[in-house]
Amino acid sequence: MIRLLIADDEDLIRGALTALLELEEDLTVAAEAATSTDAVRLAREHRPDIAVLDLEMPPADGLRAAEEISAESAIKIILVTRHARPAVLRRALAAGVQGFVPKTTPATRLAEIIRDVAAGRRYVDPDIAASALTEDDCPLSDRELEVLRASRTGASIREIAAQVHLAPGTVRNYLSAAMAKLGVNSRHAAAHRAWEQGWI
């Protein structure tokens, strides 16, 4: 019997996933978590074989939870995400996850993937993997990503500067560099583009 931890912030989805997986003879849901912190705690308490984590989960995202769980245990991790971009996959693999499943995967496949991972194999969505190999990597530096992230809410240069503890002029330089790299001419367009690509 493969024991699972299911983590998703949306009760409806989490419950539906649990129902789906409990239909399988060899799978059982040992615990459910609605937040990334709960996921880490419940993984520690219940020691499931596999943790199925949603990527989009407050307060820290599922990636952070995945890092923590795999750092302190041998629990295998399958990351489920709506925002399946090559960049996200890269980050997920770096965090030590064994499975990467976009929400566009047919529901019937999920149980098979779980069994695969339980058997020690890895699973990565083939489409995403293919794009990850061909697509360009993120050309932005850490600082550039940081200021772009801060500008997503429409903040002014001054506000961004305060947030990242830099001089306003410096912020403008980073934004300018990012805009040039992304081929746009406003930081808002740059932030939008970077978000689309899964870079921030």
Place this chain on the structure above:
Amino acid sequence: MIRLLIADDEDLIRGALTALLELEEDLTVAAEAATSTDAVRLAREHRPDIAVLDLEMPPADGLRAAEEISAESAIKIILVTRHARPAVLRRALAAGVQGFVPKTTPATRLAEIIRDVAAGRRYVDPDIAASALTEDDCPLSDRELEVLRASRTGASIREIAAQVHLAPGTVRNYLSAAMAKLGVNSRHAAAHRAWEQGWI
């Protein structure tokens, strides 16, 4: 037996919901749709008792599908959404839906809600309904919403003007008015705020 149409663009979620609902003795899933256009078509073909539609669904959103379905048939509609804001609820009720269910609803409740709606009652998430009654309505005019919508991707005034077929100066006026109403001082912050509120 209550016959259902399930529409959600994410295969995994749709399949999980189907599994969840098929567990109930008196419910059966007659059709599944992955797009809003498919939802309309399958509703016409299969004549389910109730259509369970995800709000966030390409190409037109679930609201549009809900309008079309309820315009041409007596099929009852339950709208499921991640982005449950009072403004969205208002629009949903105007579109003629019988049930409004945020994805934070416990999975165990969904079947009960479906039975309620099938019995001719309405269901609206109580929290959202309460906020809808107390919270301020959207203060923005149609034009203001239109230009804000167009500015979400970080477009320049000139690009927005081209999109909405107005003079650049006029666009600036509308944006300025919207910014004043929302208490911010950049159109990007205004667009972000309006999006947060579910107005665009």
Place this chain on the structure above:
DNA sequence: GTGATCGCATGACATCTGTCATCAGGAGAC
């Protein structure tokens, strides 16, 4: 040591944005 590179900052300049006052043409109200 020297030199190269990198991260952070500054200042000058042209352009874009946001604000505001104003105007022209319709649509209704009376």
Place this chain on the structure above:
DNA sequence: GTCTCCTGATGACAGATGTCATGCGATCAC
């Protein structure tokens, strides 16, 4: 008819933003 709204448009102005050249210190290779 006149008067009043409303939508769309224009122009002027201040301030914010994007671009670019430059400076300064720390680090690293040699």
